[in-house]
Amino acid sequence: MSRRVRQKVAKKGKEKVVLPSYPEIEGEALVPEGVEGVDWTSLPDDTVIQLFSCLNYRDRASLSSTCRTWKGLGASACLWSSLDLRAHKFDAKMAASLASRCVNLRKLRFRGAESADAIIHLQARNLQEISGDYCRKLTDATLSVIVARHEALESLQLGPDFCERISSDAIKAIAFCCPKLKKLWLSGIRDVSADAINALAKHCPNLIDIGFLDCLKVDEVAVGNVQSVRYLSVAGTSNMKWGVVSHLWYRLPKLTCLDVSRTDIGPTAVSRLLSSSPSLKVLCALNCNVLEEDATFSANRQKGKLLIALSTDIFEVLASLFADTTEKGKNVLLEWRSSEPKDKNLDDIMTWLEWNLSHTLLRTAESNPQGLDDFWLKQGAAILLSLMQSSQEEVQERAATGLATFVVIDDENASIDRARAEAVMRDGGIRLLLGLAKSWREGLQSEAAKAIANLSVNANVAKAVAEEGGINILAGLARSMNRLVAEEAAGGLWNLSVGEEHKGAIAEAGGVKALVDLIFQWSSGGDGVLERAAGALANLAADDKCSMEVALAGGVHALVMLARNCKFEGVQEQAARALANLAAHGDSNTNNSAVGQEAGALEALVQLTRSLHEGVRQEAAGALWNLSFDDRNREAIAAAGGVEALVALAQSCANASPGLQERAAGALWGLSVSEANSIAIGREGGVAPLIALARSEAEDVHETAAGALWNLAFNPGNALRIVEEGGVPALVHLCSSSVSKMARFMAALALAYMFDGRMEDFVLIGTPSESASKSVNVDWARRMALKNIEAFVLQFSDPAAFAVAAASSAPAALVQVTERARIQEAGHLRCSGAEIGRFVFMLRNPSSVLKSCAAFALLQFTIPGGRHAMHHASLMQSSGAGRVLRSAAAAATAPLEAKIFARIVLRNLEHHKTEPSI
Numbered sequence: 001m002s003r004r005v006r007q008k009v010a011k012k013g014k015e016k017v018v019l020p021s022y023p024e025i026e027g028e029a030l031v032p033e034g035v036e037g038v039d040w041t042s043l044p045d046d047t048v049i050q051l052f053s054c055l056n057y058r059d060r061a062s063l064s065s066t067c068r069t070w071k072g073l074g075a076s077a078c079l080w081s082s083l084d085l086r087a088h089k090f091d092a093k094m095a096a097s098l099a100s101r102c103v104n105l106r107k108l109r110f111r112g113a114e115s116a117d118a119i120i121h122l123q124a125r126n127l128q129e130i131s132g133d134y135c136r137k138l139t140d141a142t143l144s145v146i147v148a149r150h151e152a153l154e155s156l157q158l159g160p161d162f163c164e165r166i167s168s169d170a171i172k173a174i175a176f177c178c179p180k181l182k183k184l185w186l187s188g189i190r191d192v193s194a195d196a197i198n199a200l201a202k203h204c205p206n207l208i209d210i211g212f213l214d215c216l217k218v219d220e221v222a223v224g225n226v227q228s229v230r231y232l233s234v235a236g237t238s239n240m241k242w243g244v245v246s247h248l249w250y251r252l253p254k255l256t257c258l259d260v261s262r263t264d265i266g267p268t269a270v271s272r273l274l275s276s277s278p279s280l281k282v283l284c285a286l287n288c289n290v291l292e293e294d295a296t297f298s299a300n301r302q303k304g305k306l307l308i309a310l311s312t313d314i315f316e317v318l319a320s321l322f323a324d325t326t327e328k329g330k331n332v333l334l335e336w337r338s339s340e341p342k343d344k345n346l347d348d349i350m351t352w353l354e355w356n357l358s359h360t361l362l363r364t365a366e367s368n369p370q371g372l373d374d375f376w377l378k379q380g381a382a383i384l385l386s387l388m389q390s391s392q393e394e395v396q397e398r399a400a401t402g403l404a405t406f407v408v409i410d411d412e413n414a415s416i417d418r419a420r421a422e423a424v425m426r427d428g429g430i431r432l433l434l435g436l437a438k439s440w441r442e443g444l445q446s447e448a449a450k451a452i453a454n455l456s457v458n459a460n461v462a463k464a465v466a467e468e469g470g471i472n473i474l475a476g477l478a479r480s481m482n483r484l485v486a487e488e489a490a491g492g493l494w495n496l497s498v499g500e501e502h503k504g505a506i507a508e509a510g511g512v513k514a515l516v517d518l519i520f521q522w523s524s525g526g527d528g529v530l531e532r533a534a535g536a537l538a539n540l541a542a543d544d545k546c547s548m549e550v551a552l553a554g555g556v557h558a559l560v561m562l563a564r565n566c567k568f569e570g571v572q573e574q575a576a577r578a579l580a581n582l583a584a585h586g587d588s589n590t591n592n593s594a595v596g597q598e599a600g601a602l603e604a605l606v607q608l609t610r611s612l613h614e615g616v617r618q619e620a621a622g623a624l625w626n627l628s629f630d631d632r633n634r635e636a637i638a639a640a641g642g643v644e645a646l647v648a649l650a651q652s653c654a655n656a657s658p659g660l661q662e663r664a665a666g667a668l669w670g671l672s673v674s675e676a677n678s679i680a681i682g683r684e685g686g687v688a689p690l691i692a693l694a695r696s697e698a699e700d701v702h703e704t705a706a707g708a709l710w711n712l713a714f715n716p717g718n719a720l721r722i723v724e725e726g727g728v729p730a731l732v733h734l735c736s737s738s739v740s741k742m743a744r745f746m747a748a749l750a751l752a753y754m755f756d757g758r759m760e761d762f763v764l765i766g767t768p769s770e771s772a773s774k775s776v777n778v779d780w781a782r783r784m785a786l787k788n789i790e791a792f793v794l795q796f797s798d799p800a801a802f803a804v805a806a807a808s809s810a811p812a813a814l815v816q817v818t819e820r821a822r823i824q825e826a827g828h829l830r831c832s833g834a835e836i837g838r839f840v841f842m843l844r845n846p847s848s849v850l851k852s853c854a855a856f857a858l859l860q861f862t863i864p865g866g867r868h869a870m871h872h873a874s875l876m877q878s879s880g881a882g883r884v885l886r887s888a889a890a891a892a893t894a895p896l897e898a899k900i901f902a903r904i905v906l907r908n909l910e911h912h913k914t915e916p917s918i
Contacts (some may be wrong), residue, residue, distance in 0.1 A: 041067055048073050054440050056482070057083075077104040086111040086133070087442055089483045095121035109443075111768060113137035120149050129155040131394070136188075139165050142175040154206075155183040159213060160359060162188020166198035177201035185211035185233075197222035204228075208254070209352070212237055213359070231352045233259035235284075235360055242269035250276035261286040261360040267297035274305045281321075282349060284308045284356055287364050287372075308357075310375050314383060318353070321346060330427075333386045351392065358387045358398035365406035373419070376406055381423045389430050393441060400436060400447035403429065404454045405508035414457055414495075421458040430455070430464045437473050442482045449477055449488035456495040465492075466502055475509040478533075483526055486518055490532035497539035505547050511538060512549045519558040527568040534562055534574035542583035544588050549592050556582065556598050563604040563620075571611040576608055576619035583626035587867075592626065594631035603640045609649045614660055620661035621649060624897050628670025638671060643680045646671065650689035658682035658698035665693045665704035672711035673832070681708075682718040691727040694734055694747075702743035706734050710746045713753040714835065716762035720778075722754060728781040732788045742825045745860070748792045751785040752853045756842050790849045793856050796821040797897055805900050814904050821859060821901070827866030836861070836875045843888045843902070848895045855888060855901035862908035883907065 040320055043051075052060050064074030080101045086109055088094070095118040101441055105124035109131045110116060116138050119130070132138070135158045143166060147153060156174065158166070166189055174184065175196070181204040186192075192212050197219055200207055207228050212218045214236035221244060223232070229252060234240060240260075246269040249255065255277060260270075261284050270291060281304055292310055303310055306317050309457045312506055319332045336350055363371070363386060372380070382407070387399035403424060409415040424430070433455075435449035452470060456462040465471070465815060474496070477489035493511050497503045506512065518533040540546040550556075555578070562575035579595055586592040595601055605627075608620035624642060627633040650664045668686055671677040681687075690712070694705040709731065712718040722728070734747035798820050805813040842854035858881075861872040876882075888894055889902040 003814075021388040023355060041069060043824070045073055047059065047080065049076055052076075052079050056440060056442050057088075064779055074413045074480040075101055077101075080105055081419060082107040084109040084441075084443060085115060087446070087484045090115040090118050092118045092121045094118065099123045107131075113139070113142065114375050116142050116146065119146050125150060126152055128152055129263065131155075131157040133159065134161055135159070135163050135166075137165060138163055140167055140170040140173070143170045144177075147174050147177040150178055152180055153178040154180050154513050156181065157183070157185040157211075159185060159187025160363065162214060164188060164190070165189070168193040171196035172199045175203040179203055180206060180355050182206050183209040185209075185213065186215075187211075187213045189215045191216060192218040194219040194222035198225055201226040201228075204458050211235075211259075211279055214363075220244045221248060224251060227253060230254045230256045232257070232347075233284075233356060234263065235259045235261040235356070236353060236363060240265070242266060245269060246272035246276070249273065250280070252277070253279060255279050255797065257282040257284070257349060257356075259284040259356045259360070261288065261356075262287055262363060264290050266290045270307065271295075271399045274307065278303065282306045282308065282353065284353075284360065284779065286310055286357075286360050287369065307865065310372070311533055314357075314379055318350075318686050320738050321349065330382050330386060334389060337389070337391060354387055354390050354392060354395045355719070358390075358395045361387075362398045362402040362405065368406075368408070368537060370906050373417075376420055377423050380406065381420060381429070382427055385424065385427050385429050385432055388429075393443065397443050397447045400433065400444070400451045402470050403433070404447065404451035407454055416454060416756065417455045418458055421455050424455060425461050430461065430468055430470070434465070434468055434470050434473055437470075437477060440479070442485050444482070445477055446482070449474060449485065452491035453488060453495050456492060456704035457498075459499060459627075462496050462499055462502065465496065466505060471496060471502065471505045471511065472509045475506065475511040475514050478511065478514040483522060484528055486522070487529035487532055490515060490518060490529055490536055494532050494536040497536050499849050500543070503540055506536075506540060507546050507549045512537070512546065512555070513538075513553045514551070516553040516555045519562060520554075523561065523565070527566070527571055530562060530566060531568065531570040531574055534559060534578050538574050538581055541578050541591075542584070544585050547582050547585055547591055550578075550582060551589075551594060556591070556594050556601075560595070560598045560601040560604065563608060564600050569611065569616050572608055572611065573613065573619050574617040576605060576616060576623050579605065580619060580623035580626050583623060584631075586626075586629045592630045593632065595623075596636060598632055602627070602633065602637050602642070606637065606642050606645045608642045609645045614656060617649060617653075618657070618660040618663050621646065621660065621667045623664040625663055625670045628667060628673070634671060634674055638674070638677050638680065642667075643677060643684055645673060645688065647681060647684045647686040650686060650693065654689070654692055658701055661693050661696055661698065662700045662704050665690060665701060665708050669704050669708035669711060673707055675715060675834075678712050678715050678718060682712060682715065682721050687712060687718060687721040687726045687727065689721065691730045692726050692732045695725070699738065699740045699743065702734055703746070706731070706738075706743045706746040706750065710750040710753065713750040716759045716837070719754040719759040720762060722750075723759070723778060723781050728754075728785055732784055733787045734791050741823045744792055745823050745826055748789050748853060749857055751789055751852055752842065752857075753838070755782045756838070756845055756847075756850055757787050786849045789853050792912050793849075793852050793897055796823075796856065802896055802900055805903070806896060813917045814900075814907055817900055818859070818863065818904055821856065821904075822863060823860055826860035827863060827869065829861065831861060831872060831875070833875045833878065836872060836881075840876065840879055840881045840884050843884050843898070848893075848898065851888060851898040855885075855898045855905065858885075858905045859901045859908070862905055862912070864908060864911050869908070870912055873909050876905075876909060882906065885909075 048070060052063065060074055064071045081104060083105055090110060091114060091354055102122045102124040105127055105128040108127055110119065112134045113166055130153065163186060168191060171192065172195065184207060189212065192215055198507065205228055207226065207390060210226065210229050211233040213233060217239050218234060220241050232255060240263060242265050256279055259281060265285060265288050270283065270285060273280060285307065286309060291297060306320060308314055308317050315330055315332050319830040359599060361380060384399045384402045387395050390396050407416040407420045409417050433448045433452050434446045437452065439445060452465055456465050474489045474492040477485050478493060479550065480486045481712055493515065497506055515533045515536050518529055522529045537550055541550050559575045559578045562571055563579065566572060583592040583595050605620045605623050608616050611617050624637055628637060646664060646667045650668060653660050653664050668681055668690065672681055690705050690708050693701055694709060709727065713722060731747045731751050734743050737752065738744050760778060801816045801820065805817050829898055839854045839857050842850050845851055862869050885902045885906050889899050889906065
């Protein structure tokens with residue numbers, strides 16, 4: 001029902017608020033520092049029982065298993081008066097195993113129809129309260145059996161999701177079987193008939209609290225017959241006849257509070273109810289559009305009558321319930337909870353109000369109606385924060401879920417409302433949420449962690465969470481054996497790990513190990529927790545140091561396992577992204593090769609490029625791109641069918657997102673470093689889709705497509721394919737028009753490869769008729785290419801600086817030319833000996849344009865400070881490039897650009913001390 005923010009990438013509360021309702025007991029506090037060798041079995045029985053009462057069921061069972069005495073104490077009836085099974089797989093077998101302990105069970109919370117079917121096997125005939133959610137599949141038959149077996153039932157709540165398969169027949173069964181019923185709340189019933197309501201009125205004389213929420217139809221006349229009702233809610237119910245309501249319900253003799261929120265009630269019915277009912281004290285009408293849109297309506301307050309609506313100051317309305325006028329402002333609920341002496345009638349009203357406000361605000365947040373920004377900022381956020389401090393656990397949970405939900409603008413794009421998030425932070429909400437997250441109650445842990453996760457999308461809130469110790473808390477919760485708690489904690493670490501400043505703190509808190517362990521723990525049946533854990537690891541793996549932590553914790557094996565075995569697309573996408581980030585640090589650690597060597601990793605990633613989900617294809621291609629920088633991985637990817645898969649991916653992504661296009665072309669670029677792979681890509685049909693991608697409007701796609709075509713053009717057969725597929729105009733356009741200098745540079749180098757003479761020789765090998773036809777096309781393409789290569793090189797030429805450099809041997813002149821000519825990103829390119837040799841050989845080409853281009857390229861590859869400059873300088877030394885460069889620099893017929901660039905390359909070689917004396 002609630003919305004989560006899942007982020008894909010990458011002020012403290014001023015006052016400490018005490019939570020009186022649930023004193024928190026942290027694990028560290030159980031063993032005082034410095035106390036060793038204590039015989040815990042010697043503790044008094046009542047102390048052990050008190051200790052057990054502060055633990056969840058799993059920890060309680062673990063402690064009970066330590067000795068025979070504690071096993072007996074762990075089964076004490078007082079520890080089993082309440083049972084929350086929402087986070088557990090609850091079936092008939094588990095129910096039978098718990099039955100012996102549930103003789104005195106009074107309160108039960110469950111989730112889902114399967115759990116409902118198992119309730120009768122607990123044999124807890126003294127049950128007084130049952131609360132269930134996710135009951136869409138719960139049937140009349142199951143509910144009828146449950147109530148028939150629990151005649152002592154006083155409270156039954158099913159919701160807030162719709163009970164679509166429950167009818168009035170089940171409500172009649174409730175009435176017949178549960179004469180002690182005091183509270184009945186049902187959500188989403190299609191038709192609550194007169195017969196059902198009249199049965200409740202007849203057989204349940206103690207029924208004081210009724211809620212028919214989000215129902216399609218409720219018989220208004222029959223509701224008027226339930227003389228015992230004090231608290232009534234029809235919030236969200238449609239098709240209500242408000243004229244009938246206003247003429248009948250005011251006669252209910254005990255009706256004290258009425259909730260009509262989220263309905264189409266109008267001002268006339270509201271006024272009549274307030275003025276006519278002698279017993280009615282509070283009417284809630286939040287988010288009632290008809291009422292709010294009537295500008296003429298004014299809630300004329302009668303003595304003892306209160307209206308709670310969006311247009312009212314809710315805290316002020318609540319304060320007016322008290323005789324003491326000092327109980328005003330945002331602390332009214334806190335002051336009421338701590339007030340002495342207690343007024344039972346007032347306490348009942350306030351308890352009901354807390355329950356209804358938390359429910360209505362959560363439902364409103366889930367529907368996210370327009371026009372409520374002002375309400376949320378001025379009142380809504382503060383009300384939710386105040387409700388989080390309620391003594392009712394269900395209210396606390398709904399308030400935390402409401403905070404998690406109301407900040408969300410767009411689930412899919414991980415967008416939250418900045419003003420709402422920071423309003424929570426300003427009112428001390430972060431500290432309150434972290435306090436709930438430390439509770440021993442797992443329901444509170446889960447909902448608080450979810451709220452922290454969503455709010456942490458905002459960088460300022462994330463900083464506050466970290467400063468308040470939230471990273472340690474979330475890392476601890478990620479170790480929970482409760483899947484829901486672990487899932488939300490992993491989501492919080494996912495969003496916090498977007499910030500570079502938080503990654504180290506997450507690792508120091510043991511978050512990396514906890515996230516990796518989650519993957520192994522929930523490898524089957526936990527798609528939500530797996531996606532969040534993998535997403536967090538993906539963000540952390542983008543940091544060099546944290547990537548090593550991930551690998552050391554077994555993260556490579558865990559993530560490859562997900563990529564191979566998990567069928568859920570969200571998990572596949574994040575696992576592939578994490579592997580891509582792990583493989584992105586090839587120069588600083590060994591993770592790239594480690595991923596490639598993990599059994600099945602490359603095959604799994606190749607297979608994921610065929611996924612129907614674009615995000616999965618994109619991240620898998622990105623991972624293969626990064627992995628292809630390792631020589632061994634490159635060949636292994638090809639052997640695993642990577643060439644065919646990536647060519648098919650490139651062919652299919654003409655209309656895909658720029659991210660997918662970039663990675664598809666990038667992966668082919670990486671594979672094409674190997675000449676064998678380059679030839680295979682050409683034969684497989686990879687040239688045409690790369691040319692199409694080169695025409696993309698996205699700058700990043702320009703670079704990867706141009707890089708791939710540059711590598712492919714090294715082979716004369718591929719160069720000819722590029723010409724034949726219309727690649728020259730595409731490369732010319734990149735060379736002349738791309739915003740990216742790198743794309744222009746690599747397009748020029750691809751054109752230079754294609755027309756340095758080798759392709760023409762390859763063409764001449766064909767049949768005479770074929771050669772003639774191709775020669776015409778090649779000649780035309782050659783002229784176009786050389787013209788644009790020349791124009792590109794001249795863009796980096798300053799005539800005045802060239803003239804000074806030509807007339808002077810002073811280093812400063814060459815430095816000025818170098819700075820103008822430098823393409824910063826080109827320093828990241830790594831060339832093979834064959835590629836460097838080809839550019840050196842090109843310095844002897846008859847074409848002055850190609851000479852200048854070759855000298856310009858060698859300049860980029862050897863500029864001091866470049867990532868691979870030393871490598872390139874060493875290759876040039878081995879190829880005897882010094883002589884060729886000196887010859888080019890001194891040639892009388894060479895263009896000035898070629899001469900100056902050649903001199904700069906010689907100076908670069910001298911800087912690297914790789915040029916031997918000749």
